[in-house]
Amino acid sequence: MMSEPLARYVYCVTAAGAAAAALEGVAGVDPRVGVEALDHAGLRAVVSFVSPDQFGAEALKRNLEDLGWLERAARAHQAVLDRALAADAVVPLRLCTIFADDAQVREMLERERGVFLDALERVRGRAEWSVKVVADPGAVEEAARERSPELAALSADAGGESPGRAYLARKKLDRLLQDEARTMAETAAAEIDARLREQAVAATLLPPQHPDLAERPGDMPLNGAYLIERRHEAAFTALAGELGRRHRELGLDLEVSGPWAPYNFVAAGPQR
Amino acid sequence: MTDRRTQLAAQRDVALVDLVDRLLAGGVVIVGDVTLSLADIDLVHLSLQLVVGSVPTLAGEAATEAGDDLRLRAV
Numbered sequence: 001m002m003s004e005p006l007a008r009y010v011y012c013v014t015a016a017g018a019a020a021a022a023l024e025g026v027a028g029v030d031p032r033v034g035v036e037a038l039d040h041a042g043l044r045a046v047v048s049f050v051s052p053d054q055f056g057a058e059a060l061k062r063n064l065e066d067l068g069w070l071e072r073a074a075r076a077h078q079a080v081l082d083r084a085l086a087a088d089a090v091v092p093l094r095l096c097t098i099f100a101d102d103a104q105v106r107e108m109l110e111r112e113r114g115v116f117l118d119a120l121e122r123v124r125g126r127a128e129w130s131v132k133v134v135a136d137p138g139a140v141e142e143a144a145r146e147r148s149p150e151l152a153a154l155s156a157d158a159g160g161e162s163p164g165r166a167y168l169a170r171k172k173l174d175r176l177l178q179d180e181a182r183t184m185a186e187t188a189a190a191e192i193d194a195r196l197r198e199q200a201v202a203a204t205l206l207p208p209q210h211p212d213l214a215e216r217p218g219d220m221p222l223n224g225a226y227l228i229e230r231r232h233e234a235a236f237t238a239l240a241g242e243l244g245r246r247h248r249e250l251g252l253d254l255e256v257s258g259p260w261a262p263y264n265f266v267a268a269g270p271q272r
Numbered sequence: 273m274t275d276r277r278t279q280l281a282a283q284r285d286v287a288l289v290d291l292v293d294r295l296l297a298g299g300v301v302i303v304g305d306v307t308l309s310l311a312d313i314d315l316v317h318l319s320l321q322l323v324v325g326s327v328p329t330l331a332g333e334a335a336t337e338a339g340d341d342l343r344l345r346a347v
Contacts, residue, residue, distance in 0.1 A: 010302075013300075071288050071291075074288065074291040074292070074295050074296075075291070077295055078286070078291055078295065091300055092294075092295075092298070092299040092300065093299050093300050093301075093302065094295070094296070094298070094299040094300065094301045094302075095295040095296055095299070097299075097301075097302050108302055112300075112302065115300070116300075119300070128294075130290060130293070206293055206297070209289050209293065210289075223293070257286060257290060260294060261294075263294035263295065263297075263298030263299045264294065264297075264298040266298070266299065266300050267298075267300070
């Protein structure tokens with residue numbers, strides 16, 4: 001500690017004085033150190049000390065390539081945001097936003113004051129919810145086969161003709177089935193998204209998660225983020241549950257998680 | 273409001289990939305004084321590492337994941 005001064009990790013920004021009780025005793029990304037509040041210019045940065053030998057530029061580059069390290073940092077960051085969100089409006093910062101000292105954090109708050117005040121206004125009383133649609137390819141194709149007279153007829157052909165004709169019919173059927181299944185899943189996902197947006201203040205589509213990373217295998221025709229009034233959260237999750245039940249017979253599953261701090265609704269400028 | 277909701281939020285065991293969707297791809301990005309902006313990191317390399325490295329972790333999580341958190345599986 002004598003050689004290199006500690007740096008400041010910033011988790012999020014709230015209104016000055018906000019979320020004080022909620023943040024008491026909460027550990028930072030360095031689990032030995034608790035989070036603190038740093039008030040300036042009518043805003044509060046939620047911060048903790050971090051050591052340069054873990055969070056300095058070079059060390060950080062190395063650590064971010066270490067999945068275990070990244071996961072621990074991400075979970076600690078998220079735990080702080082969960083606590084802050086439960087107490088008040090928060091503007092989350094990108095993981096690993098680190099400043100040399102308190103003076104630099106104050107400068108940043110001053111410089112970005114307009115951005116933070118706008119964002120706080122936009123997210124006050126609201127939270128982000130995630131709704132993903134995961135498609136089981138086999139089940140979706142089966143549903144598509146049942147629903148299309150053409151595909152059902154082809155299926156019969158593929159089963160009953162001479163070996164040569166049956167082979168060709170099966171090839172054609174496979175192609176048509178895949179197309180039909182994809183169209184069906186995408187159409188359903190778009191309808192689900194449209195229904196969810198009716199209850200959202202804002203919404204944005206995230207790229208599908210990588211199949212190897214996602215919790216369950218399968219395509220992801222929808223990875224949506226929705227900004228929801230906190231007082232309407234129960235209605236939103238009820239709607240998502242209903243949509244999930246209704247689409248299960250198509251081989252589609254809805255995964256809902258939240259409330260999240262509004263990570264995807266704090267960028268400056270118009271929402272995507 | 274800080275009682276039950278906070279507890280639930282704290283207990284929530286979310287998948288790393290959902291964290292990545294938000295903590296690494298969302299949030300306000302400050303440029304300038306910061307030590308190192310995540311925008312400077314080679315995210316292609318990073319995500320490759322995630323794909324290669326995280327599968328066992330996620331499998332382990334899936335096994336331990338119970339229905340008592342805030343994740344609402346549509347049933």
